[in-house]
Amino acid sequence: MAENKVFKSNIHYYSPRLLKKLGDILSAPVTVIEAPSGYGKTTAVRDYLMDNLPKGTPVYWWSAAEDAPGISWTRLCRELEHIDPAAGKQLLSAGFPRLMSAWEIGEAISGLRCDTQSLLVLDDFHLLQKELPRTVMSALLSYSGTKLRLVIITQTARPFALSFFEQSGAHYIHIEDLRLSAEDVRRYCRLCGVALSEAEAGRLYDYTEGWIVALYLTVLQMQRGEGLSPGLSLLQLMESIVWENISSQGKNLFFHIALFPGVTIDQICFLLQADSLPENVFALLEETPFVRYEAEERRYVPHAILREMLLRRLKAADARTRISCYSRAGQWYARAGDTVQALSCFFKVQDYEAILSLPLKGLTLARIDAVPFTELAAGLLANCPIEIKRQYPISLLRIAYAFIGADKRERAGALLEEIKTIIGEVADKKERKALMGEWTLVSAYMEFPDIVKMEPILREAAGMIGGRCLTLTSDEPFAFGLPLMIFFHRTPGGLEKEIQALSGVVRLLSVLTGVKSGADVLFKAEAALYRGYLSEAGPLSYQAAYLAEGSGQWTVRTGTVNLMAQLAVKRGSNNDLSQYIKELEETVGTDAMCPFVTQMLQTDFYMWLGLTQMIPREVREGRTTFPEAPSWVKIYFGYYRLGILLQEEEYIRLLGAAEAAIVECRELGYLMVEIYMYIIAAMGYLNTGRRQEAFSYVREALARALPDGIYLPFIEFKCMLGGLVENAFSELGERMPEEIAASGQLIGDNWKLLIRLSSESGTLPYGLTEREMEVATLAAKGLSNREIASALFISEATVRFHLRSVFSKLGIDRRSKLAGILE
Template sequence: MTTVKRYNTKKLYFPERITAALGEIFDYPLAAVEAPMGYGKTTAVREYLNKSTAHVLWQMVYDNSLSNFWQAFSNLFSQVDTDCGQKLLFLGFPADSVSLQEALGIIAKTELSARTVLVIDDYHLVETTEIDRFIEFLALNRITNLHIVLIARFIGLQSREELLLKGYLYHIAQETFELTPQEIAGYYKTCGIGLKGSEADELYAVTRGWISALYLLMPEFIATGGCAPEKCIYRLIEQAVYTSLSVEMQEFLLTLCIFDSFTFEQAVHMWGKDNAGELLAELTGKNIFVKYDARTRTYYPHSIFTGFLREVLVCKALHHRHDLYQKAAHWHLKNGEYPVARRYFYECGDFDNILVALEADKAADYIFAARDTELLKSYLEECPQEVKARHHYAMLNYALHLFVHNEMTLFSELCREFIGNIHTDESLDARARESLSGEAELLLSFTAYNDLKRMSAHYRAAWELLGRSSSVCYNRTNWTFGSYSVLYLYYRESGKLEETVRDLRQSLPCYARLTNGHGSGAEYVMEAERYFNTGDFVNAEIVLHKALYHARTGMQTGIIICALFLQIRLAIVQGDSSGIAAGLQQLRTAITGGRRHLFLHTVELCEGYLYAILQQADKIPHWIAEGRVNDSCLLFPAIGAFNMVYGRVLLVRGEYLKLIGSAEYFFDTAAIFPNLLGHIYTYIYLAAANKRICKEAEALSNLRSALDIAMADKLYMPFVENCDYIKPLLKKLAESGFCREDIGKILALCASRQKTVARIVRNHCFRGAPKLTRREQEIACLAAKGMNNREIGERLFISENTVKTQLKSVFEKLGISSRVLLKQRLDSTNCNKLSEFHSPGD
């Protein structure tokens, strides 16, 4: 016989958290239960009081009539004491101090049971200061055994803050009634519906814990196992909230619903009338699904309410929507929020202004482009040719974004298109055309990227045409693309490294003139790296100080990081633990002091390389250990530098087969420009991995390939730093007569370095990458998921102040300053692995 599953969608559900909150009303003379319609506040209060031993007096408010309120109030007290009710009715509403005292005396003399609760439901309909004053007066005088509970969508008591501070008022807010995903699962289980964790999360994402919405979605969930369209929720909002608002308020909300959040200034700009402040005050004061965060000075509409309003907006005339998008776009354009401005201009088909926003965009690190390149491509594909042809500087910016994200085919096509446009644009005078031709030459230098001789020719041509700095390439863009090594970026031909260093030293001054000092110090970093890799540590350190001076003078964060990383590698050679610690600290300071958080992943790459060299796998950032380069802010030319670190990490973790399988990708990436250092390291890693799986012939062949490239330039340190894996192979090759002299030099350097590394690891004299305590990690993960301090405190049963203090510590430890960066950082560490992340003993 088939068993039919039974559901009871009428079941009530109250988490212990809500029950505990309601239990505190007996500790105060006055309680305010405040939440928008449909949060179950009335039901919760009624059910709780029905189960208590209290005597309940329940008064409903239907309008703002003073006389109706007083008659209902007096009749309630007639249930306790007929004489009391009659006296109150005869007294009339107490509108002055004398009658207030009289009313107080009448009620106080009434023999109330041990716990009497006067509930005034829908109190927001009162909207009368006289009644507010009367309720406040009763609370301040603490009538024995009487507890007053006001249930309302919003409560505007004039002395609210004073009553709270002095302990007369207990406030239960909307958040108390918002069910968490776990509680949603509990509610549905009570009704006979079993939810998986992901399903509870999905329901929470749709409803934000709004009990009425969860109830309305239940039949659809029973029928289909999924969430219903939000139409039924929207009908509820329309009937219970929207239709009761004034026409002006409805229009005001529709004007702002295109934003997920907004500021007062945005609201004034969008509304265009002088009463925006009054309307906002009414919205927040009456709890109409809009919260105000005083800390950020931002208004946050409820996501469900916003969704409903956008549905209404769709029904408006097209020109009305376009007017809103235009206003929003110009707001973001004026405030330098260019990607958002472009999105709104696109919504109303304004391609001219899309390109105006692109022209104005000086995203110093192309940080938005990783997310925005696909959007830019779609905009420009649809953009009419004649529009593109008159926005030359926008096309230059677009070309740079394409280059750094490896859209090389499209980049080359755009360069040709740009040059054609400036030659056919009759609106340009001779000087303007010459300047744009100079910009084109600078743009074309990227088509020759990492071939310094060809790039230099373009620089000279650009300077001859421009005679001034570029309007597109400037000194705050990311010269290193996130790489920790200049040598990696420009070493492209075996046997010509010294010549390449010289080429960079000769070409960079011209480029720096064109870009107001962009790349300052890079030539000295590359020279210092060459010295270091050849084992000339003295000259490496001398030139490194020169590099740091020029990079800091030019405020070139990426180059400063390259120099500091080389300093740390020198400190390892010298056995200088304190130097390593100082270098790690300076790496963090370089990005926090200059607010260049794009380089956070570059710094972590440096740390990951250090810990891999020191065989401390547990300290390697998770995103590196898991090979998740796409989760980082590294731009395409630096991906091969990531592979150089990741390959060593795979060795340290013993993932030899994975390393061998990844080698082809490593080679392909390093071959694009090309980057010979990537080839050298990959061959070394292959040799080490093949040796570990007993394929010695392949290992020796791999090592020969690495030596063939590197020894033409006497690059010893890639082998020295990996001697812990390849030393036997080096000895065997030397015994066979292959590169005997060079291998002898490598082994001598290795012998000295092994001792210093052992001493550093043994002494643990430097601080590792910052570690969070278990509590800090819990808070950080919740913050990264978008929860505010109050919500985090409620989840973890700690105060908001504790959350704030702990988050400050997290930001300091991780070298970041915003929740956006925190999300990026924790996406790259994996919040689920708490045991791997917190400090020992926490």
């Protein structure tokens, strides 16, 4: 090494190749900058715009937030509202992009208007892009406005194909453009005051691979006279350069802020238990590499690599330091109302009292650092001193409730016995009675889903509590997230009694929690549907929806939307069905169960409409996201797994699984699902030539359905069962109702719904547009151009135009070949 000078830490060097690429940001409608963390993407864009942007040009800078796609999307819409108020408002009203809303949102993005030359920068976009439908991503990448320039800064974490960004037509800056060459390394070092020979620059390039972060840290190390240490990893370099040069006070500061993606000054004061921060702390934050200050958010943000190094250091720190850092962080999260993050911190240091002091509600399916809450709670109960447990009987009851919801009945029973002993030791008689009321309330759920047994126990609990309870809160999802009240139907001939019992339960829970959920009205509506009284089911479903909206009960609201979608299927209304499936996506709950329930209900529709390609792969393969879910989830999952096997004509696998599923369903008391499972198994037997076995299953299903007049399953599947329904009625000595005798197929033109959904998920074949696929499908069915034009309300000329495009994309020369290709 020929020469060393004072290191200049503020040098930002960019290769001529990168500068040329950055120059096109101001002319290209869309620029995508994609590379892993540490390649200086954001800094490069900031520096280039600062030096080259025409004076007065507005720059709208938006950054995605970790673990909050909904919040990030709302902030993006607000940013777009500054550019185009009408489009921004439209995007806000559309909500977070889902499959059914993707086309509408894509259209709004494509139509963005901007009156003056402006730039919109979407930073850390990888945190959001994996949540966006392909349609929305395509709209962003194909934006063609003349005034607005769009810059997307993202890490290499695609949910899309490798060449997606390059093929989009956007101006693309990738990792090779950001990587420095050996000559660039030498120039950068010279600017920093470190002169290298060509061979030394080559060695440094080989070690850093042109990664600017690694290069920066290595040059810092060399400046300190330690030479090049090729054996050190990037994190070790970070430790060597940053960590080892920080005072003990500084290390304490960084330990505390490492547990947050960003920290405000007030937050730092809270973590350090200081009234105000001394100047040396501000200096440390501002002078430490890889910490930036975001003026708009008024917070300091450590780089991801720095955070990773700090968290590793914290994990290896002494017990006193770890307890201090995690406890203060947990207290901050608790104060901010983020119970899950608070639990994450407190569990790491086994602060049992802090855990039990939190409002442990809505945690049935919650995961803390990817571990089910119920699993962590079991460890807590095994190790927490009894003296602490005695102080928090309500928290213990909430854990017992979570155990029941996660189908951990044995654990729940043991905990309830322990809580009963603790309550028995309470000296104050009035307090003891109220706590026993809370205990009785949770104990009632040990009978779930037997609503008839639950109702008198809940009545007893309400009498003992004498008002609002403490264990269940108004925002606790009804019945552990169960959206289908018909699941409470357990006993043939007992439907009316079960409806009456659920009405009683809803009234009692209204007294105990202040919430009238509307679940009882939904049960009546579902009963009317399954009895074939469609005209009664509709008004009742709207009444239940009104009550659910007012109470904030997403479970019942989801159930009402599901019921309305079923009614749309019975009417053969694809437009209404599409809207209701979209509404299912937009049903919002605050716990982990909500999106899972929505996905399950959508799967049910896709399965019976033959749209199995719309069903998530893990569901088609029989894998569940929540193995610790309530019993009703497991039963429902088993039911539509059988349905998928039937649709895919996997009859042998279907029959093998059906026997065990029916037994489990009967043991748990889910009669309606059991009836459907019998019918699905019957169709499996029928399709394997075993008609007698098929008949016995249809007869058993009918025998269990008749006492309550449950006719819907037989209305739905009569045509598929080849006369078996008629034979079963005859053998049981019952007259088949007219509505069954006249029933037809489930729904007519499913192809239209399939095209719409496939288009919005980016799964249409051969690159066809939605309209091209509609035209091609009708042509493949044998319709003439005039008939297609009439069916789609377009001109014959438009039909011919679309067919020419279809023929070109499919590589065919006549419409007679369409059927074979699109089959």
